[in-house]
Amino acid sequence: MALQFRNSLTKKLEEFKPIESGKAKIYTCGPTVYNYLHIGNFKTFMWGDLLKRYLKYQNYEVTHVMNLTDIDDKIIRDSQKTGKSLSEFTRVYIDSFFEDYDTLGLERADFYPKATEHIDGMVQMVQKLVENGLAYEVDGSYYYKIEAFKDYGQLANIDRDNLKPGERVSSDEYEKESISDFALWKAWEETDGDIFWETEIGKGRPGWHLECSVMSMKYLGETFDIHTGGIDLLFPHHENEIAQSEGATGKKFVNCWMHGEHLIVEGKKMSKSLGNYYTVKDILDKGYSGVVIRYLLISSHYRHQFNFTFKGLDAARESLSRYTDFFSNLESYKGGNNSGGKVADAMATAKMKFEDSLDDDLNISGALAAIFDFIKTINRLKDEDNFDFAEKIDILELMNSFDTVLNFRFSSEGIDEEIEKLIAQRTEAKANKDFTVSDKIRDDLLAQGIILEDTRDGVKWKRKI
Numbered sequence: 001m002a003l004q005f006r007n008s009l010t011k012k013l014e015e016f017k018p019i020e021s022g023k024a025k026i027y028t029c030g031p032t033v034y035n036y037l038h039i040g041n042f043k044t045f046m047w048g049d050l051l052k053r054y055l056k057y058q059n060y061e062v063t064h065v066m067n068l069t070d071i072d073d074k075i076i077r078d079s080q081k082t083g084k085s086l087s088e089f090t091r092v093y094i095d096s097f098f099e100d101y102d103t104l105g106l107e108r109a110d111f112y113p114k115a116t117e118h119i120d121g122m123v124q125m126v127q128k129l130v131e132n133g134l135a136y137e138v139d140g141s142y143y144y145k146i147e148a149f150k151d152y153g154q155l156a157n158i159d160r161d162n163l164k165p166g167e168r169v170s171s172d173e174y175e176k177e178s179i180s181d182f183a184l185w186k187a188w189e190e191t192d193g194d195i196f197w198e199t200e201i202g203k204g205r206p207g208w209h210l211e212c213s214v215m216s217m218k219y220l221g222e223t224f225d226i227h228t229g230g231i232d233l234l235f236p237h238h239e240n241e242i243a244q245s246e247g248a249t250g251k252k253f254v255n256c257w258m259h260g261e262h263l264i265v266e267g268k269k270m271s272k273s274l275g276n277y278y279t280v281k282d283i284l285d286k287g288y289s290g291v292v293i294r295y296l297l298i299s300s301h302y303r304h305q306f307n308f309t310f311k312g313l314d315a316a317r318e319s320l321s322r323y324t325d326f327f328s329n330l331e332s333y334k335g336g337n338n339s340g341g342k343v344a345d346a347m348a349t350a351k352m353k354f355e356d357s358l359d360d361d362l363n364i365s366g367a368l369a370a371i372f373d374f375i376k377t378i379n380r381l382k383d384e385d386n387f388d389f390a391e392k393i394d395i396l397e398l399m400n401s402f403d404t405v406l407n408f409r410f411s412s413e414g415i416d417e418e419i420e421k422l423i424a425q426r427t428e429a430k431a432n433k434d435f436t437v438s439d440k441i442r443d444d445l446l447a448q449g450i451i452l453e454d455t456r457d458g459v460k461w462k463r464k465i
């Protein structure tokens with residue numbers, strides 16, 4: 001099956017056809033850094049991670065850009081309450097964002113442009129839009145003239161009869177009922193305090209929508225392959241990005257728009273403003289690890305709403321244990337008889353189902369089912385000593401290739417060797433009948449969440465997840 005994604009622009013499932021063969025250029029709307037992120041935000045970044053890792057698995061060379069919105073209405077409002085400078089205020093949330101990002105095993109983007117470092121490009125885009133007859137100035141602010149852009153509404157399916165020519169909206173966020181000319185550049189007002197830029201188009205600051213048009217095109221070119229974000233960004237943010245970019249360049253901005261549904265709590269979107277949210281740290285404090293949160297967030301289809309519960313986290317932890325135990329049990333397996341083709345068959349089926357599922361608009365449930373069916377088959381064969389060492393290596397290779405997409409074993413990177421060394425020391429101490437030392441090593445490892453099991457194949461270890 002060919003790789004297909006549902007494109008919000010055409011409202012169809014479409015084969016992925018990169019602009020440059022073998023390359024994929026992706027832009028993700030990043031966080032607005034006025035508060036700590038919640039796990040709803042990370043649901044959106046998580047399927048972006050799945051998308052990127054799967055493209056890499058399919059040998060695409062991926063360039064990924066995620067912006068940091070470090071200037072907008074909310075940031076100005078909240079930073080002023082603290083009396084801190086803009087950069088001091090946002091720094092705390094940017095640092096915390098990256099910490100959580102790593103905790104969840106998300107692969108870092110190639111670029112994290114900050115809006116405040118791209119003001120020149122934004123000014124140039126406003127000038128270009130004025131030149132093209134698509135923007136105008138009122139009291140030092142600049143607005144986009146939506147009726148002058150004939151394709152306005154293509155993404156959000158807006159009936160052009162509903163446009164309100166001449167009406168203006170200044171705030172960054174608004175509902176469909178208020179479709180009107182939106183602010184590209186906001187003239188300085190007293191309430192902005194010392195937050196402004198002196199530029200060729202006057203003293204002020206950019207609108208939120210303008211930021212993403214400028215930063216995406218700077219790093220990915222005027223037309224690129226995929227733009228991702230949560231469904232709440234489809235209108236007005238992404239509609240306005242298209243109007244700005246295409247209005248400025250005259251070229252198609254993005255070939256494939258992908259939008260994910262929300263993480264919800266008791267039927268409502270998890271959000272900062274509703275206060276019904278958990279941060280990554282809140283959940284770590286309850287005794288769950290980053291990789292369990294990762295499993296939960298990745299395991300539902302990106303276009304489905306997903307209800308967050310702690311029961312769901314417990315179930316994620318159990319599934320993850322089955323997955324990681326499979327690796328550790330297999331690693332210590334010394335091999336039995338050759339399976340006579342059974343392993344090769346099971347591997348071919350698993351690979352086909354895994355890829356067919358993800359090719360089908362990132363159907364993660366199908367991909368996970370393929371893996372767990374495979375684990376079951378192999379465990380059954382293993383119980384009967386029914387495959388040999390070379391087959392075991394093939395199985396591990398296949399599972400490791402799946403894991404480049406899922407990244408469920410990232411927390412073990414680097415420290416595995418250390419554990420193996422301690423286990424060897426413990427085995428030596430036991431051989432020397434130095435049980436004080438051997439017991440101490442076992443207890444120390446347990447304190448780090450590593451459980452040792454003495455088996456007929458030697459010492460095995462697993463992580464308490």
Ligand code: AMP
Binds near residue numbers: 033039230262
């Ligand atoms: P923000 O920091 O509000 O700009 O949001 C960053 C990203 O998180 C955007 O793509 C939003 O669409 C997304 N987002 C916000 N809330 C949720 C949620 N409850 N579930 C999934 N994604 C969300």
Ligand code: ZN
Binds near residue numbers: 028029030212237
């Ligand atoms: Zn954006």
